[in-house]
Amino acid sequence: MSRTRIHNFSISLDGFGTGEGLSLDAPFGHAGHRMHQWMFATRFGAGIMGGEGGASGVDDAFAQQHEPGIGAEIMGAGKFGPPCWQDDPDWKGWWGPNPPFHTPTFVLTHRPPSQPLEMEGGTTFHFLDTTPEKALELAKEAAGGQDVRIGGGPTMVRDFIAAGLVDHIHFVQVPILLGRGVRVWDGLEGAEAGYDIETVSSPSGVTHLTFTRS
Amino acid sequence: MSRTRIHNFSISLDGFGTGEGLSLDAPFGHAGHRMHQWMFATRFGAGIMGGEGGASGVDDAFAQQHEPGIGAEIMGAGKFGPPCWQDDPDWKGWWGPNPPFHTPTFVLTHRPPSQPLEMEGGTTFHFLDTTPEKALELAKEAAGGQDVRIGGGPTMVRDFIAAGLVDHIHFVQVPILLGRGVRVWDGLEGAEAGYDIETVSSPSGVTHLTFTRS
Ligand SMILES: NC(=O)c1ccc[n+]([C@@H]2O[C@H](COP(=O)([O-])OP(=O)(O)OC[C@H]3O[C@@H](n4cnc5c(N)ncnc54)[C@H](OP(=O)(O)O)[C@@H]3O)[C@@H](O)[C@H]2O)c1
Numbered sequence: 001m002s003r004t005r006i007h008n009f010s011i012s013l014d015g016f017g018t019g020e021g022l023s024l025d026a027p028f029g030h031a032g033h034r035m036h037q038w039m040f041a042t043r044f045g046a047g048i049m050g051g052e053g054g055a056s057g058v059d060d061a062f063a064q065q066h067e068p069g070i071g072a073e074i075m076g077a078g079k080f081g082p083p084c085w086q087d088d089p090d091w092k093g094w095w096g097p098n099p100p101f102h103t104p105t106f107v108l109t110h111r112p113p114s115q116p117l118e119m120e121g122g123t124t125f126h127f128l129d130t131t132p133e134k135a136l137e138l139a140k141e142a143a144g145g146q147d148v149r150i151g152g153g154p155t156m157v158r159d160f161i162a163a164g165l166v167d168h169i170h171f172v173q174v175p176i177l178l179g180r181g182v183r184v185w186d187g188l189e190g191a192e193a194g195y196d197i198e199t200v201s202s203p204s205g206v207t208h209l210t211f212t213r214s
Numbered sequence: 215m216s217r218t219r220i221h222n223f224s225i226s227l228d229g230f231g232t233g234e235g236l237s238l239d240a241p242f243g244h245a246g247h248r249m250h251q252w253m254f255a256t257r258f259g260a261g262i263m264g265g266e267g268g269a270s271g272v273d274d275a276f277a278q279q280h281e282p283g284i285g286a287e288i289m290g291a292g293k294f295g296p297p298c299w300q301d302d303p304d305w306k307g308w309w310g311p312n313p314p315f316h317t318p319t320f321v322l323t324h325r326p327p328s329q330p331l332e333m334e335g336g337t338t339f340h341f342l343d344t345t346p347e348k349a350l351e352l353a354k355e356a357a358g359g360q361d362v363r364i365g366g367g368p369t370m371v372r373d374f375i376a377a378g379l380v381d382h383i384h385f386v387q388v389p390i391l392l393g394r395g396v397r398v399w400d401g402l403e404g405a406e407a408g409y410d411i412e413t414v415s416s417p418s419g420v421t422h423l424t425f426t427r428s
């Protein structure tokens with residue numbers, strides 16, 4: 001059975017999935033790089049940056065689960081680019097010519113560019129203005145029996161969880177208090193029902209939370 | 215040096231310290247008993263209820279720290295009683311004739327009863343309408359060199375942390391999504407600075423967070 005999964009999604013202690021003031025210079029707003037330092041310290045994170053080394057303890061064990069078995073990703077417009085990227089015909093995402101997805105990747109936006117964007121390395125960005133349910137249906141078809149990753153940011157993560165569409169969630173709670181930004185937990189009262197929840201604190205200071213459909 | 219400490223303060227995964235709809239029949243509103251089940255399963259919790267037994271692992275080790283070295287408590291009006299307890303001259307708190315404080319206990323309220331309430335077992339409730347700073351000063355005097363506990367609820371916990379008055383915080387994150395109630399983290403952007411933070415996940419499913427002044 002194809003599953004819908006969230007991986008390596010960082011949240012602050014006070015429940016924000018990104019900061020305030022998103023821009024070209026500040027993809028996470030005032031949160032800066034603090035949300036993902038735990039990941040860049042791992043072997044997985046070093047590999048993403050084209051490097052080697054990095055820690056291979058519990059943070060890495062979780063981080064490595066990001067790729068295997070994934071056949072497509074769905075992300076929100078806020079992850080794909082800074083506010084109003086839709087007005088820039090040359091915008092191709094943050095990730096350069098060879099983005100780290102290597103699968104069909106569906107970008108939800110109310111102002112979808114008319115053409116998909118074929119990148120190097122197997123990533124093609126498809127732009128969709130549709131419901132979470134319909135987007136997941138399309139992504140599952142494109143994934144050819146493999147799993148679909150829900151890539152974030154917080155607004156669309158919340159929507160997919162609220163719609164009951166997510167089978168496995170991996171959140172990483174980072175011990176910082178952002179105070180402002182986009183909240184992950186809003187509108188999710190009682191959403192823990194139907195999941196087995198585990199929490200594992202890491203020596204790095206972050207806490208891994210997993211929700212697995214029971 | 216006398217320290218100011220918070221212990222056994224439960225928060226939901228989405229950051230609420232109590233639910234919505236507080237009343238005489240629902241001291242935690244729609245949260246019910248879910249916030250403190252972890253504690254009542256410990257030896258400490260069983261002892262509070264006048265019983266014996268209970269688990270003595272990591273949850274108990276943390277819970278037991280609630281009492282030793284404490285010479286006074288400060289609590290908010292919302293912990294002392296249901297909304298408008300000030301209008302009931304017979305209200306003496308939730309805890310019966312022998313409350314579990316056994317020290318001078320300062321209740322912050324904008325409508326303080328004129329007389330302190332002397333209870334059995336060493337607890338005297340003093341009612342104060344003053345700033346967190348001044349309340350702490352009075353509590354420290356009353357504590358005679360021992361530590362002062364900040365007893366909650368979330369509104370006053372937030373105020374004391376924001377004012378930089380708390381030396382040690384023990385929060386217990388419970389894996390439930392309350393969705394509504396009183397938020398603990400509001401207005402605390404950057405408040406983690408100056409603390410060493412540890413997180414320890416327990417086999418019971420809760421996660422202990424400690425903030426210790428560095
Ligand atoms: N914490 C993490 O691990 C993590 C992971 C990924 C990203 N992020 C960060 O999260 C931030 C972005 O998150 P965000 O919450 O602002 O935005 P987001 O969740 O990425 O995207 C939300 C936006 O996508 C579009 N959208 C969502 N659902 C749609 C639907 N069903 N139909 C049509 N359009 C839809 C809408 O944009 P339009 O109306 O503009 O089209 C909506 O405002 C960035 O800072 C990013 O770096 C964090």
Ligand SMILES: NC(=O)c1ccc[n+]([C@@H]2O[C@H](COP(=O)([O-])OP(=O)(O)OC[C@H]3O[C@@H](n4cnc5c(N)ncnc54)[C@H](OP(=O)(O)O)[C@@H]3O)[C@@H](O)[C@H]2O)c1
Nearest residue numbers: 223224232241290291292293322323324366367368369370
């Ligand atoms: N999560 C936990 O572990 C935990 C621990 C303890 C309690 N609780 C729960 O928390 C809830 C109560 O919390 P809450 O946030 O609603 O209220 P609270 O923090 O107990 O009390 C806040 C109230 O105290 C009074 N107050 C606070 N500071 C004051 C000051 N400087 N001067 C004068 N008055 C002041 C004000 O009431 P007035 O204006 O009415 O006087 C204010 O609304 C209850 O449900 C309780 O059971 C939870």
